[in-house]
Structures are given as structure tokens and as C-alpha cells.
Amino acid sequence: MAKTQLGARVDEDVAELAKKRAADLGLSVGDYLARLVQDDTSGLRARAVDAAARFLAEHQRVFDDAEQAEQTTPGARAA
Numbered sequence: 001m002a003k004t005q006l007g008a009r010v011d012e013d014v015a016e017l018a019k020k021r022a023a024d025l026g027l028s029v030g031d032y033l034a035r036l037v038q039d040d041t042s043g044l045r046a047r048a049v050d051a052a053a054r055f056l057a058e059h060q061r062v063f064d065d066a067e068q069a070e071q072t073t074p075g076a077r078a079a
Contacts, residue, residue: 003030018032018033
């Protein structure tokens, strides 16, 4: 497939984040951005967010209980 060059202006901090994340994944910035667009338009990103929201809704009590126990257990915090 032929590649097309796009131009976009973003804040410096966003550009740095994109460069770092692309490097972490072993991708060029262009390939990283292409992956993000493909994930977004395929619905993958939305499905992942929905799955995370369902997980939290189903298990929120466990997290709340753990947080409460951490806050009320004597000696649970470091000096």
C-alpha cells in the first residue's frame, strides 16, 4: 500500500510523548500514529474502554474495600 505524508501541529509535550511511546514499541512515529488511528476507527479502543468500565463496575467494591482497609489498618503505612 502506498504511503501518504500527513502534517500535523501538536504541542511539544504531545510530540515528545508520541516519540517516546513509538520508541518504546519499536515503531516510527508515523507507524505509531497509524496504529492509533486504526485502533480508533476499528472500534478496538472503544471496546477496550468499555471492557475496563465494565470490569470496574463489577469489581469496584473490591477496590473500595482494599482502599478502606489500607486506610484503617494500623501500621499499614510506612513511617
